[in-house]
Amino acid sequence: MTTNEIIKQLFLAFSKQDNEDFIRIAEEFIDSEKRKKHNIAAKQLKDALYASAKSNKAVIHSNRYRANIPIPRDNDSGFPLLEVREYNLSWDDLVISNNKKLILEQICNEIQSTDILATYNLAPARKTLFCGMPGTGKTFCAKILSSVLQTPLVYINFDAIISSYLGETATNLRKVFEFIKNGMWVVLFDEVDIIGKNRDDHHELGEIKRVVNNFLQMIDNFEGESLLICATNHPHILDPAIWRRFDEIINFELPDKEERERLINLYLKPIKKDSNLNLSSIGKETEGFSPSDLQLMCKEAMKHVIINNRDVLTSIEMNYVLTRYRERHALRQKNGGMRF
Ligand SMILES: Nc1ncnc2c1ncn2[C@@H]1O[C@H](COP(=O)(O)OP(=O)(O)O)[C@@H](O)[C@H]1O
Ligand SMILES: [Mg+2]
Structure with a gap:
């Protein structure tokens, strides 16, 4: 089958919403790539095909x-x-x-x-x-x-x-x-x-x-x-x-400053943020926090916004939870690193 023919078959399977056919044709194409020794391309295609764990293969x-x-x-x-x-x-x-x-x-x-x-x-x-x-x-x-x-x-x-x-x-x-x-x-x-x-x-x-x-x-x-x-x-x-x-x-290991900032951004993704909110400074001020600590802190900040019917997360909520979590962190350090 030519590449054009394969793409056409895939389109047909898509428009018929025939997942099984789609996967079969895609797998055939991946196999043909492998036979041509295009191993990297074959792997990338396979990863793309099964990018979601909800894909048929995983369920089967x-x-x-x-x-x-x-x-x-x-x-x-x-x-x-x-x-x-x-x-x-x-x-x-x-x-x-x-x-x-x-x-x-x-x-x-x-x-x-x-x-x-x-x-x-x-x-x-x-x-x-x-x-x-x-x-x-x-x-x-x-x-x-x-x-x-x-x-x-x-x-x-x-x-x-x-x-x-x-x-x-x-x-x-x-x-x-x-x-x-x-x-x-x-x-x-x-x-x-x-x-x-x-x-x-x-x-x-x-x-x-x-x-x-x-x-x-x-x-x-x-x-x-x-x-x-x-x-x-x-x-x-x-x-x-x-x-x-x-x-x-x-x-x-515990995350460094950049990683903490990335984590905070990741955890705050679901909420709209005020343009003045400086997350990099929060990243700096959370030395010693684990990803799990940061996640709890961010969840709490988001809850404050939602419960108080505000539109955006601002530095007010972030500074409030930061203070609370830093106190908590200090208390934990004093108690030999115990988590609570
Ligand atoms: N490196 C990380 N990147 C992103 N999120 C993380 C990371 N580490 C922990 N988390 C978040 O914190 C939660 C608790 O972490 P967990 O895997 O239970 O820690 P551990 O098993 O090391 O005690 C996870 O479910 C995840 O949401
Ligand atoms: Mg664990």
Whole structure:
């Protein structure tokens, strides 16, 4: 088919609102580009075709997995051990330093190039550790990766599956790994810092250490197709052996002045702003704030505008919330960095 013919077919599919046909023709065209070794163009076209996680492909994927595999549950409580979630986020939702973004993009590219890598006997990095202070975007980033890869996120709150009967924990972990083995997911083991939280309880410490070692062993032995992410706010309290278990370790840092300004702009996007509002000065005055702090602050400012029936956000609201959040931040610093 000539390019003109393909475009005509696409137009026809569009006017008939036939999504399936549209995707089929587009995929055929991408394949023909690949055959011509136009690999970059093919990849760009594919990214464009599946830019939205709501695209057919993503829905078909997730439904297939969801339909076939029951969610594992804790024997005692009956609670689900994991959740399967879908997100529709993009890189634009994430503000992060360029070098971190490159690492994250590389992780995605490797996973998407699994087949090509395999022909060279190479495998993508599949085991990653996210560490860094609360509110810096570890959980959020897992959602972004899930969106970009158009692969559902399996969310596991590590704390929650460490059941009150520690004996059950090994069984729970086995069930979780059994589940993820059967599909292609982005798997997030969130808040894996359980050892730190229970440090005072010497009686249980040995047992918990055993559980964590057991978990690390399972990570080591994992050979499935999924991308595994472990996230922790306290990497220093994890077993030193943890560092060599991961293909990639990303340390999430607090945003610098420029990044804070970008975040503030991002979070205030939904509201009209007064032309005199100087967001760059707010960026300067929020040193030490995490993205999550900035988000809360911006939400509060917007609520003031909306509730008071004003048309635009002005420096009055921004300065008010800035003062409040700076006080809050100072209080937190005084209390050893605790978040509230
Ligand atoms: N780097 C970031 N860029 C944009 N938004 C962010 C970023 N980090 C955090 N956020 C916002 O703050 C919220 C809380 O962050 P979260 O990912 O839960 O932090 P963590 O898991 O590191 O404690 C996120 O849902 C997101 O809206
Ligand atoms: Mg988190």
